[in-house]
Amino acid sequence: MQLADIISAITKVGGNPHAIAKITGISIINVIKSINILKYKYHLALFTGLLAENLQLQKILLLCKNSKIKLSTSKKLFFPLVNLFRADLEENKFMLVIYANKDTLNSIQTAVKKLRDENIVECEIFEISETKRYYRDIYCFNFDQNMWTCDRLLQFNKRGKIVKPDEEDINLIVKLQANPYIPYYLSPHYSHIKHVLQGFLYTLGTNDTILDVIADKEIIFHPNTLWSAKIGNKYLMEIHINSKELGKIVQKIKDHSNEIFIVPKTPSYAEGYSIPYEIFKEKKWEFPKIVLE
Numbered sequence: 001m002q003l004a005d006i007i008s009a010i011t012k013v014g015g016n017p018h019a020i021a022k023i024t025g026i027s028i029i030n031v032i033k034s035i036n037i038l039k040y041k042y043h044l045a046l047f048t049g050l051l052a053e054n055l056q057l058q059k060i061l062l063l064c065k066n067s068k069i070k071l072s073t074s075k076k077l078f079f080p081l082v083n084l085f086r087a088d089l090e091e092n093k094f095m096l097v098i099y100a101n102k103d104t105l106n107s108i109q110t111a112v113k114k115l116r117d118e119n120i121v122e123c124e125i126f127e128i129s130e131t132k133r134y135y136r137d138i139y140c141f142n143f144d145q146n147m148w149t150c151d152r153l154l155q156f157n158k159r160g161k162i163v164k165p166d167e168e169d170i171n172l173i174v175k176l177q178a179n180p181y182i183p184y185y186l187s188p189h190y191s192h193i194k195h196v197l198q199g200f201l202y203t204l205g206t207n208d209t210i211l212d213v214i215a216d217k218e219i220i221f222h223p224n225t226l227w228s229a230k231i232g233n234k235y236l237m238e239i240h241i242n243s244k245e246l247g248k249i250v251q252k253i254k255d256h257s258n259e260i261f262i263v264p265k266t267p268s269y270a271e272g273y274s275i276p277y278e279i280f281k282e283k284k285w286e287f288p289k290i291v292l293e
Helices: 002-013 017-024 028-040 102-117 167-178 243-256
Strands: 045-050 058-065 082-087 093-100 122-136 153-155 197-203 209-215 225-231 234-241 259-264 270-272
Touching: 002 017, 002 028, 002 197, 017 028, 045 167, 058 102, 058 225, 082 259, 093 102, 102 122, 122 197, 197 225, 209 243, 234 243, 243 259
Parallel strands: none
Antiparallel strands: 045 197, 058 093, 058 122, 082 093, 082 270, 122 153, 122 225, 209 234, 209 259, 225 234
16 A cells, blocks of 8 residues: 555655655655565656646647658757657657647748658647646555556646746756655745646556557547647547567557557667756747758
8 A cells, every 4th residue: 555655745846855755744764665665566657747738838748650851860850849659660650749839830831832842751740738647546566466456547637827937946846857856845845836837747566668559539548658749629648568468458548549659768769858948048939040051
């Protein structure tokens, strides 16, 4: 039960042992021991859930096919505005989640048209209007048997509010995105960014594959769904699984989806990036005009 209590706390405050000890009443020594067990025996992976919209950062999705450029180049398209990169293992397609404002969107549309006209890559652009994040109910996990006993999925409901950050606030967010175990709550800037932190997502087990599923309806196909996003009039769901489950899960969802990305969980195929701190200047976002050479 102690391991479950610690993961329950992690979803609220992150992986810092002192923060966990404070809200659980478990001694710091036992918290540290438990975190090590969770990491090395149960393969705990932890991710910071950020309400980017509360930083006045909007996102779009680029869905790209028939590419003639290398994956290493694909992920750098529109950098440093890229939030997420996913490339399919079996088909020549990839997706990019990009931070954008109205002006940048116009230049991205122009760039995408140029890429298509020059027969380099074909991309569609979708506005991301809503994102939901999920985590499994840890009290459904039997640590003695190392298995899930139920599929209950919980949603992060915190919405926070819009904040006006300074550079130190942005630096703290970036550090927390890179390492959800830092003692961020000790920073005087925590009070400035708390409305941006929605919670901390986690997975257990050796999840070496990501499925990104596009469907007409928001369907939670698997309890290891970490997030869903409304893209235009469709939905994008991301699931982290073990490749041994791949055939069974794809068979289950293929008739209910428009498209499936099968993504190895390696840097070549799957990358996540921090908020675009490079374009935060004098307390505001200065989006560049996108120009392809």
